[in-house]
Amino acid sequence: MDVVATAALASAVSDAGGLGLIGGGYGDEAWLRKELSSVPPQTVGCGFITWSADPKLVEIALEHRPSVLFLSFGDAAPYIEPAHERGVPVVCQVHNLEQVRASVDLGADVICVQGGEAGGHGIGGRSTLTLVPETADLLADRAPGTLLLAAGGIADGRALAAVLALGADGALVGTRFWATTEAQAPATAKSIAVTLSGDQTRRTSVYDIVRDKAWPKRYTGRVFDNDFVHKWHGHEDELRANIAAAKQSFQDALADEDYHHANVIVGEAIGLVRSVRSAAEVVSDMANQAERIMRSQTHCPSSATERSNRT
Amino acid sequence: MDVVATAALASAVSDAGGLGLIGGGYGDEAWLRKELSSVPPQTVGCGFITWSADPKLVEIALEHRPSVLFLSFGDAAPYIEPAHERGVPVVCQVHNLEQVRASVDLGADVICVQGGEAGGHGIGGRSTLTLVPETADLLADRAPGTLLLAAGGIADGRALAAVLALGADGALVGTRFWATTEAQAPATAKSIAVTLSGDQTRRTSVYDIVRDKAWPKRYTGRVFDNDFVHKWHGHEDELRANIAAAKQSFQDALADEDYHHANVIVGEAIGLVRSVRSAAEVVSDMANQAERIMRSQTHCPSSATERSNRT
Numbered sequence A, B: 001m002d003v004v005a006t007a008a009l010a011s012a013v014s015d016a017g018g019l020g021l022i023g024g025g026y027g028d029e030a031w032l033r034k035e036l037s038s039v040p041p042q043t044v045g046c047g048f049i050t051w052s053a054d055p056k057l058v059e060i061a062l063e064h065r066p067s068v069l070f071l072s073f074g075d076a077a078p079y080i081e082p083a084h085e086r087g088v089p090v091v092c093q094v095h096n097l098e099q100v101r102a103s104v105d106l107g108a109d110v111i112c113v114q115g116g117e118a119g120g121h122g123i124g125g126r127s128t129l130t131l132v133p134e135t136a137d138l139l140a141d142r143a144p145g146t147l148l149l150a151a152g153g154i155a156d157g158r159a160l161a162a163v164l165a166l167g168a169d170g171a172l173v174g175t176r177f178w179a180t181t182e183a184q185a186p187a188t189a190k191s192i193a194v195t196l197s198g199d200q201t202r203r204t205s206v207y208d209i210v211r212d213k214a215w216p217k218r219y220t221g222r223v224f225d226n227d228f229v230h231k232w233h234g235h236e237d238e239l240r241a242n243i244a245a246a247k248q249s250f251q252d253a254l255a256d257e258d259y260h261h262a263n264v265i266v267g268e269a270i271g272l273v274r275s276v277r278s279a280a281e282v283v284s285d286m287a288n289q290a291e292r293i294m295r296s297q298t299h300c301p302s303s304a305t306e307r308s309n310r311t
Helices: A007-015 A029-037 A055-063 A077-085 A097-106 A128-142 A157-166 A187-193 A206-210 A227-232 A236-241 A243-256 A268-272 A279-298 B007-015 B029-037 B055-063 B077-085 B097-106 B128-142 B157-166 B187-193 B206-210 B227-232 B236-241 B243-256 B268-272 B279-298
Strands: A021-023 A045-049 A069-072 A090-094 A110-114 A120-122 A147-151 A170-172 A201-204 A220-224 B021-023 B045-049 B069-072 B090-094 B110-114 B120-122 B147-151 B170-172 B201-204 B220-224
Touching: A007 A021, A007 A029, A007 A279, A021 A029, A029 A055, A045 A055, A055 A069, A055 A077, A069 A077, A069 A110, A077 A090, A090 A097, A097 A110, A097 A128, A110 A128, A128 A147, A128 A157, A128 B128, A128 B157, A128 B268, A157 A170, A157 A279, A157 B128, A157 B157, A157 B279, A206 A220, A206 A227, A206 A236, A206 A243, A227 A236, A227 A243, A236 A243, A268 B128, A279 B157, A279 B279, B007 B021, B007 B029, B007 B279, B021 B029, B029 B055, B045 B055, B055 B069, B055 B077, B069 B077, B069 B110, B077 B090, B090 B097, B097 B110, B097 B128, B110 B128, B128 B147, B128 B157, B157 B170, B157 B279, B201 B227, B206 B220, B206 B227, B206 B236, B206 B243, B227 B236, B227 B243, B236 B243
Parallel strands: A021 A045, A045 A069, A069 A090, A090 A110, A110 A147, A147 A170, B021 B045, B045 B069, B069 B090, B090 B110, B110 B147, B147 B170
Antiparallel strands: A120 A220, A201 A220, B120 B220, B201 B220
């Protein structure tokens, strides 16, 4: 969620009963200091793209005592001890079982497994539906005190109920919060995104190439499968050979808010997001829908009987 | 599940309370007649790879009055009316929302959406976790009487509970039944498969190339990511240039039951399959575990309280 997840979004999520995250992303010191300064300590977490993180920025975040330090995409080893020294739990977000094992060995407090259906970067070889229970079994065996979060494809209470059934202790939600009023994404991008089906997303590297983001080779990012992606995905060598013109065209599209060419970073779950709402509404609707489904599935006497959750 | 799903497996599943399917696969008349002849009408279903199906074989299956006609991968149009004339409901298995819409328009009685985590062939662009609820919403709007099955990644009661929460009416289970005593897969292949993690599977076309299977371009198949796949995946042109030697080596591996080179068609959920069991045990364990999870999630008074389903 990078810089889209500002203090305003994170606070709104936490205020509504979730745990919001500030998206430290690739790292911008001024931006990070500003966002952290507007939230009290221990009210929201702070996340980084680990391979690109500046240790100094992680230090700035830790000094602010976030609720959690959230580390994705890379070696979390240098940050575990500094976080623990300040009493800050560490969430390691990983993409396959091999990485789960490594994170357990590092002493992660929480493991967040992200399936390839997620928006933005990841490895993409695993899906949430299989990775969560396989990880739950591994944790039960090797680190039963470690909490498990599920990420990727979770945008409503149906998916929240589903990942809880799979053995997760909670869910990380990106795309649904990207399409909230508080998220710092352009309104034009949001208004296009809420019309998309999950079919209209794709994992690709073309926007990393055109943005000079040196992502390690195994990572791709899921985005709106727009005209720019249609043009260049599968033709990456050609894109590199025409990089100056492609960059110009990308920058122009960004400036024009032309999201058929600029990037819209959303996951498959965008197909379940039909309107831009407030973060508080999203938190409350997800929780209520999940509870309704779980009650209706077992026909608890205290709940209204619902034939199905297609509501 | 192709010819692995014999009448013996299908009957065992149906006898245990599921609905078993005979896997007509690419189509072999003698095999199909033999399998159909050993089950009474309306006790099991029969499936075909639609693009490769011989209409004559589908006719033979329909004459036998299967419980359902299960059609995957291709245009189901020619078979809907003949099936309905015999009172046989048609299940269309599809891989994205575009194909869901087309199947609704054709008059499918049941839509089975399969995520890319599944073993064997598929399109692979969508995951079960997002495709099921997006399809449930589409059906609620356009065809509320059409049943919805979820496929891909479902090997235990956790995933069954999960897809029911997502809005499915039921689940299609492949990999877990492939690793049963009744499935006609070699014991050597099963014994290797139960040691694998879901990380050790991959979608690829290399086995289609070496087996001369003319799958339409958008389809790949998920298999054990073994030495043969390591060698050729991403080097398909080289494989085609060395096809005679590669075919010989593949045939030798099949004959030797060397599954580091021969194909093992399993999905990501193989990581949740730790032993070869009987189909009846699989059906009963899945149903019981799903029920236990659903009860424990809502703390129904009638159920034992379970903190988690990591059992």
